[in-house]
Structure formats: structure tokens, C-alpha cells
Amino acid sequence: MTRHGTVVSLLTDFGLRDPYVGIMKGAILRRFPGANVVDLCHDVPAFDIEIGARFWAAARNHFPVGTVHVGVVDPGVGSARELLVVRAHECLWVAPDNGLVDEVVRSASDVAVRTVDLAGLGLAANSTTFHGRDIIGPLGAMLAAGTCSFESVGPGRGYEPREVDPSPRVLFADGFGNLITSVEAAEVDGVSVFDLEGHTVRRVATYADAERGQPAALVNSYGLLEFAVREGNAAEHLALGRGARVRWEQNS
Amino acid sequence: MTRHGTVVSLLTDFGLRDPYVGIMKGAILRRFPGANVVDLCHDVPAFDIEIGARFWAAARNHFPVGTVHVGVVDPGVGSARELLVVRAHECLWVAPDNGLVDEVVRSASDVAVRTVDLAGLGLAANSTTFHGRDIIGPLGAMLAAGTCSFESVGPGRGYEPREVDPSPRVLFADGFGNLITSVEAAEVDGVSVFDLEGHTVRRVATYADAERGQPAALVNSYGLLEFAVREGNAAEHLALGRGARVRWEQNS
Amino acid sequence: MTRHGTVVSLLTDFGLRDPYVGIMKGAILRRFPGANVVDLCHDVPAFDIEIGARFWAAARNHFPVGTVHVGVVDPGVGSARELLVVRAHECLWVAPDNGLVDEVVRSASDVAVRTVDLAGLGLAANSTTFHGRDIIGPLGAMLAAGTCSFESVGPGRGYEPREVDPSPRVLFADGFGNLITSVEAAEVDGVSVFDLEGHTVRRVATYADAERGQPAALVNSYGLLEFAVREGNAAEHLALGRGARVRWEQNS
Numbered sequence: 150m151t152r153h154g155t156v157v158s159l160l161t162d163f164g165l166r167d168p169y170v171g172i173m174k175g176a177i178l179r180r181f182p183g184a185n186v187v188d189l190c191h192d193v194p195a196f197d198i199e200i201g202a203r204f205w206a207a208a209r210n211h212f213p214v215g216t217v218h219v220g221v222v223d224p225g226v227g228s229a230r231e232l233l234v235v236r237a238h239e240c241l242w243v244a245p246d247n248g249l250v251d252e253v254v255r256s257a258s259d260v261a262v263r264t265v266d267l268a269g270l271g272l273a274a275n276s277t278t279f280h281g282r283d284i285i286g287p288l289g290a291m292l293a294a295g296t297c298s299f300e301s302v303g304p305g306r307g308y309e310p311r312e313v314d315p316s317p318r319v320l321f322a323d324g325f326g327n328l329i330t331s332v333e334a335a336e337v338d339g340v341s342v343f344d345l346e347g348h349t350v351r352r353v354a355t356y357a358d359a360e361r362g363q364p365a366a367l368v369n370s371y372g373l374l375e376f377a378v379r380e381g382n383a384a385e386h387l388a389l390g391r392g393a394r395v396r397w398e399q400n401s
Numbered sequence: 402m403t404r405h406g407t408v409v410s411l412l413t414d415f416g417l418r419d420p421y422v423g424i425m426k427g428a429i430l431r432r433f434p435g436a437n438v439v440d441l442c443h444d445v446p447a448f449d450i451e452i453g454a455r456f457w458a459a460a461r462n463h464f465p466v467g468t469v470h471v472g473v474v475d476p477g478v479g480s481a482r483e484l485l486v487v488r489a490h491e492c493l494w495v496a497p498d499n500g501l502v503d504e505v506v507r508s509a510s511d512v513a514v515r516t517v518d519l520a521g522l523g524l525a526a527n528s529t530t531f532h533g534r535d536i537i538g539p540l541g542a543m544l545a546a547g548t549c550s551f552e553s554v555g556p557g558r559g560y561e562p563r564e565v566d567p568s569p570r571v572l573f574a575d576g577f578g579n580l581i582t583s584v585e586a587a588e589v590d591g592v593s594v595f596d597l598e599g600h601t602v603r604r605v606a607t608y609a610d611a612e613r614g615q616p617a618a619l620v621n622s623y624g625l626l627e628f629a630v631r632e633g634n635a636a637e638h639l640a641l642g643r644g645a646r647v648r649w650e651q652n653s
Numbered sequence: 654m655t656r657h658g659t660v661v662s663l664l665t666d667f668g669l670r671d672p673y674v675g676i677m678k679g680a681i682l683r684r685f686p687g688a689n690v691v692d693l694c695h696d697v698p699a700f701d702i703e704i705g706a707r708f709w710a711a712a713r714n715h716f717p718v719g720t721v722h723v724g725v726v727d728p729g730v731g732s733a734r735e736l737l738v739v740r741a742h743e744c745l746w747v748a749p750d751n752g753l754v755d756e757v758v759r760s761a762s763d764v765a766v767r768t769v770d771l772a773g774l775g776l777a778a779n780s781t782t783f784h785g786r787d788i789i790g791p792l793g794a795m796l797a798a799g800t801c802s803f804e805s806v807g808p809g810r811g812y813e814p815r816e817v818d819p820s821p822r823v824l825f826a827d828g829f830g831n832l833i834t835s836v837e838a839a840e841v842d843g844v845s846v847f848d849l850e851g852h853t854v855r856r857v858a859t860y861a862d863a864e865r866g867q868p869a870a871l872v873n874s875y876g877l878l879e880f881a882v883r884e885g886n887a888a889e890h891l892a893l894g895r896g897a898r899v900r901w902e903q904n905s
Contacts, residue, residue, distance in 0.1 A: 165694075166696040190423050208420060212431060465683045
């Protein structure tokens, strides 16, 4: 079954300065000209699997059902690490077995995971450095084209996401300087004041409710607690970033 | 009527560092898999509606007739500001009511404007921070798909673009360091010498006519007066940027 | 013959900060709505034809057969330089006659080159500065649509790539800080130790074999010798960049 127009989304840490992403797209279209290749993000910090995993989780439920999400954040390229295909959230997720799928798996109620049998699929690297072009992208194309099904990529296996630091903290600053935390909306239901490394920050419902120039806390579009400065840059304003600790008193 | 392949262009200040643009594209394709989503620009300076409005005007007449242009430069996200759909230049333009459509409207001979009735269209935000994903993008998808027509988005209204500073000045420096001004080609017809904050700059017809390393003035592809240095960076060379004043003597 | 879905790839030095690339895409789709426009790279260093030529060579054989590659790295825009269409590697390559096609031509066994007869094709610039939008992009669209064939773009001509500096050297640092050299894999077959401006660097098969924090040499995905630091930045680590000299003793 050829599924013309099937979306293949790309998540990498390649950046856009070089032609790597463009060449990977070419390789996907060469295998499946009907693919609708969409950039999810190419500026995952280099080799930062944890951030990549969060970005993928943020994309779940927003792409078309049946989307093939291809992820290449891969410090182990060229080593013996395996490739996985995960079926979750009504989509497929293709990635090295290094934790990139962890948050997608953790957030799904129904998950199936398979190890890719590269030899069985006729995929072999032309280079030892660019698996996005030579293996992972082409595999995504085959899955999108339907020339290879989830069931036929290789043997099924279990999958246990890695443990994560459970302490409430800043995960990263986004391009606006908003400080995105690890705190899920449900954990802070009803909480109206936070302590961020000694700064007392009040909660607002939306950016427009925040006082201009003052930090405010809100639940963002990822469903995570975020510290922001309205029309400003919270990371610079507070001189804080990844790892900054968040505290609060649970409302009684 | 489904219009497969209809172009949906995106103009935002999201940048490409984060997955926001990618997730917005997913949300558009989820509503209308046949959309041909094209990036116009995602590096409008944060919250800079005036520059965004200029970029939109620069794109008019260059996209296919029927393109749905979606714009999210939106410092008021989450506040009560309305959403607009504008019909002008044989395209639709979807944006918050904050001035982003001003230059498109100002440059059009035939304009119709409607306020979006979100509730009537079944659109409601899943977040208070990411209307590009939850409202504006999906609305663009519905218009591109033809599941919602211009006439049915909501009530018609008048629209008066905001007054702009009429003084001739630099609007912004582009990525090459070219200084793009507010001066339309017609205003300087026949003028061959300009004063830019004390620098005397001669006009050339094209970059190739400029002396290497010397600033030159020319009418650029936007139809605006621009100060450039051939194979160099005028903004750095002159240490000038936004707001720098332009003067000239009208030729007699 | 209309070839819906034909890939039009774009290589420019426009960057993504401005709407130039987006407007060029609009102009292509306006001519041929069925084009599948793909970004190869827009961050060729400004006016750097040599790097652009290398990026194009790196993309050969990875895009679908029949892809129309459009290149705009064009310091001579507005001057009298000609436009070329090259048929090589089962694709078409559209570019100014300034050397951008040199590496594509040099690497091809079968090449045909034509000079574009703009007037004959009904193409004329609306601006003297933005040929990507007004001429080169639209020509790419016509070739992709099949409304203009390779044979009909203009008269055939010979083409001799420019001489390049034959000395082994670093061509550029990529976004990871990897130092990409001019040395082809075949030149260093069996060589296991290199001298890079006084640094002795050992060869590895793949990034994963390199010692963390130490520079290593390997043949990269372009088929070129590269100096890298595993999970690090070789350009910063060694404080080297373009032009750095590479030496080795041929194994006997």
C-alpha cells in the first residue's frame, strides 16, 4: 500500500547551517517521492537526548494519525547501538536505542516496540557517520510508503524508559528565553506562588496577564510549568537556565 | 471543496530553535493533510509587528493565487484581541488584530476583512499560550481545505491601518547587513545621492555596479530604497541600524 | 508533460532570517503548484561559491532522479554573467555561470551544459537584485513542470570547471565544528596518521571509535577526510579553520 502524502517528520541535532538535513530529505524522497517531509526541529542541542525526547513528546497528538516521526540525535552513531521503531500515539517513531523515545513511551497508554533488522530490510550504511541519510531516513521513507510495515521491521521487544531526575527543575530555555521546567500541570494544580532559585514568582493564566518586565509562572503549551517575562527574556532577566530548582508549597 | 495542494504560508517570530513551528505545521496537516505548508519567515524579531507587516507586504503577488498566509506575531496572545481574516491581493491573510496586516491592506486596491467567530467555527485553545498551534494554524488549514470559506469565518468589518512614522528611515538590517528603508521607489525617482546620518551615498542600479567596500544606495527587491555594501555588510560598515534617518534633495 | 511532485531543491546564501527564501518558494509554486520544494541549504557562507559547489556535490546521488537543483550564490547578481543549466548525475542544476556547478561537473561522467536564453523563455527580472525570485527560481519551476525542457532552455556549450588549489587543506568547519578537508577518501587509503598544522591526529573508522575529547581523523559522509572531536568541537578545540594544511606520509 502506497500512502501518498504520508507525513515524515524530522527531529535532529544537525542544525540548518550545513546541508545534512537537506540531503537527508533528498534520501527520503528518493525512496518515497510521495512523502510529505516536515521539519519538527533541527536545533536539539548537540547530542542532547533528554531535550530531544521532550520535543518529541511535545509533538505527540498534534501531527496527523499515521505520521512517521524520524529522530536522529545520536552520539553513538557508528557504534553497535540498535535502531528502534515505536508505535505509540497512533504514529510511528524511528530512532536509535538511546532514550530518544523515552518521553513518547512514558506518555503513551499503548506502546509496541520493535528492533530494526537492518540486514533483513536491505539497509546498510554507505558511511559510518551519516545514518540519517543512509539508514534512519530511508527506513522512515519505507514505513511511510508502506513498503515496510511496523510488524516487518524486526522482532518485537520490551522497552523501559530510563529513570529521570524527579526533582522539579528547569529543563531548558527556549528561543524566547522562557524557562521550561520538568513540572507537569497536574503537579501544581492550584499552586499560585513558586520559588525559582530564591526568586518568588507568581502564577498567571497567560502571558497577557503578566506584568511587563516581571517574571511570571504559567502552564505552557507543552503542559509544563514555565517561567516567562512578558515580551522579555526570562533566562537573561533571571540569569538562570538548565537545572535551576523549582519549589512550592502545596495548597491545602 | 477540498483544494489539494493549496499553499499555507507561515510568518512567525518563533524562530527555528524550538519545535514550535514544526508542531504548528503538524497541527495544520492534521486538519488538512493536503496543505502545502511553506515557511515564509520565522525570524521576525520577537513581537515586532511592524517588521512582520513589511515582510508580508514583500510576499504579496509572489505566492500562488489563493494562498492562505498565516501570521503569528502576537504579543497579546491570551488576551482578548480578536483574530482577523483579510482578503487582499487574491490571497487570504489570517492574523491577530494587532497591525500585522497593515501593510498588506495599505498596498491593496481591493480589501475585505472579517472578524473570526472562534466559537462558531468550533475552535478553542487547548493552551493559552500557543494559538498558532491551537487556533490560527488550524483556521488557516480550514480555509485552505475549503471546509470554511472567507464569508463564513465571521462578521465583516472595516479596517484602518495604523498611522506610521512618515519620516524616511531605516526599517531594519537584513541578514546580509543591507539597510532596508521605509522609502518607496517612487519617492526617489531620479534621485542619485542620499544622506544617511551624515554619510553621503550614491545610487547605483544594481549591486554589481557598486564599488567594492563602499556603501551604495539602490531600489531593492521589496521596491524600497536600500543601503548596501557590495559583498560586504552595510550595517556593520556604517554602524547604523533601525531608525537611521535618510535625507535627499529632490532633483529638479 | 506536467510532473507533479518533482523535487526542486534550493541552495542559497540567503540565510533564513529574512523572507527571501520564502518568497522565492512562493515564486516557484506560483509558476508550478505541483513542485515539491526542498531546502538543501541556505547557509552557504555569503558569496562563497567554492563551499556552495562542495555542498551541491555532496547532494548528488541522494535526491530523486529528475530533481531540479536551483542554486543562488551570486555575487554578480545584476551583472552580465550568464545563467546555466547543467544535466549531470540524472538531475538538472540551474545556476549562475560563476563556478557553483564546478564540483557537480567535475564529479560527473556524463555532462551536458546549456546557456539560458532568458528572452526566449519570457523571463525578465522585476528587480535587479533578486534573481532567485524573478528568474532562477521560476526557471527551475518551468523545468520541474516540464513546460520547458533542458534542450529548449538555450544553446549548448562546453564547460571547464575552474582549477582548484590542489594542496590538502581544511575547506570549512561544519555546524558541529568538524573540519572538512579537500582530501578525497581514495587519496588517503591506508593512511592512519595525519598532521594538521602541527597536531598529530590518528585515524578512526567512526566517531564512536574516537577517544572522547581528542581529535580524530575519519572519512566522512561526503567521502572527504574530516577532523572531529567526539561529542566536541574540533574547530574550537584546535583553533583551526578554513585553509589549515593537512599532511601525511603515504603508507608503503
